[in-house]
Amino acid sequence: xxxxxxxxxxxFVQEKEAVxxxxxxxxxxxxxxLFWYKQPSSGEMIFLIYQGSYDEQNAxxxxxxxxxxxxxxxxxxxxxxxxxxxxxxxxCAMREYSSASKIIxxxxxxxxxxx
Amino acid sequence: NxxxxxxxxxxxxxxxQEARLRCSPxxxxxxxxxxxQLPEEGLKFMVYLQKExxxxxxxxxxxxxxxxxxxxxxSILRIQQVVRGDSAAYFCASSQARIDSNxPQHxxxxxxxxxx
Numbered sequence: 001x002x003x004x005x006x007x008x009x010x011x012f013v014q015e016k017e018a019v020x021x022x023x024x025x026x027x028x029x030x031x032x033x034l035f036w037y038k039q040p041s042s043g044e045m046i047f048l049i050y051q052g053s054y055d056e057q058n059a060x061x062x063x064x065x066x067x068x069x070x071x072x073x074x075x076x077x078x079x080x081x082x083x084x085x086x087x088x089x090x091x092c093a094m095r096e097y098s099s100a101s102k103i104i105x106x107x108x109x110x111x112x113x114x115x
Numbered sequence: 116n117x118x119x120x121x122x123x124x125x126x127x128x129x130x131x132q133e134a135r136l137r138c139s140p141x142x143x144x145x146x147x148x149x150x151x152q153l154p155e156e157g158l159k160f161m162v163y164l165q166k167e168x169x170x171x172x173x174x175x176x177x178x179x180x181x182x183x184x185x186x187x188x189x190s191i192l193r194i195q196q197v198v199r200g201d202s203a204a205y206f207c208a209s210s211q212a213r214i215d216s217n218x219p220q221h222x223x224x225x226x227x228x229x230x231x
Binding site for chain 1: 135148150153155156157159160163170171174204206219220222224225227
């Protein structure tokens with residue numbers, strides 16, 4: 001079974017609109033962390049935001065927020081007021097406490113911002 | 116503070132040759148992780164090393180691939196007798212210790228390996 005599922009291979013959004021990128025996960029661990037990374041066309045992996053399984057508040061970092069719904073095992077990324085520079089691949093990822101040595105990545109969503 | 120440094124940024128090899136990818140962790144970091152990214156896919160874990168030890172190699176192909184992290188110098192991912200299917204981006208990340216689940220891994224810029 002897939003540990004991390006991103007069901008949107010590609011999305012187009014108008015500049016300045018908000019966008020939600022979906023992510024669901026599967027784990028039997030009680031303790032885990034969820035991450036979002038951005039990969040622009042230049043190829044580097046940029047860490048955006050983190051949510052811990054025990055965190056009660058949704059994580060926020062500037063224009064990024066994580067809509068964490070633990071019971072539904074979802075960790076959607078919300079980008080407010082999208083900008084042209086937000087065009088990139090976005091990866092949802094998880095680290096389980098029982099295997100803290102590695103991060104498991106989803107297949108990604110390609111976000112394109114229209115001017 | 117320099118981040119994780121990978122070199123070369125791009126590497127071209129012919130089938131059958133050897134590829135050596137280098138990763139210098141962030142200063143003070145003694146744990147290194149290698150990932151592979153095939154085109155249009157997410158990163159897949161390959162191996163986790165501490166200085167002079169392989170901790171978890173569950174994601175490494177059984178043949179032709181090896182990794183080391185010597186006491187001195189960078190971590191090396193070595194691919195022998197490369198084939199076209201090895202063409203991918205290879206990313207390295209480092210950490211100070213065996214990190215808790217709430218710590219992100221910060222990645223190098225990757226090495227793009229192309230096999231002719």
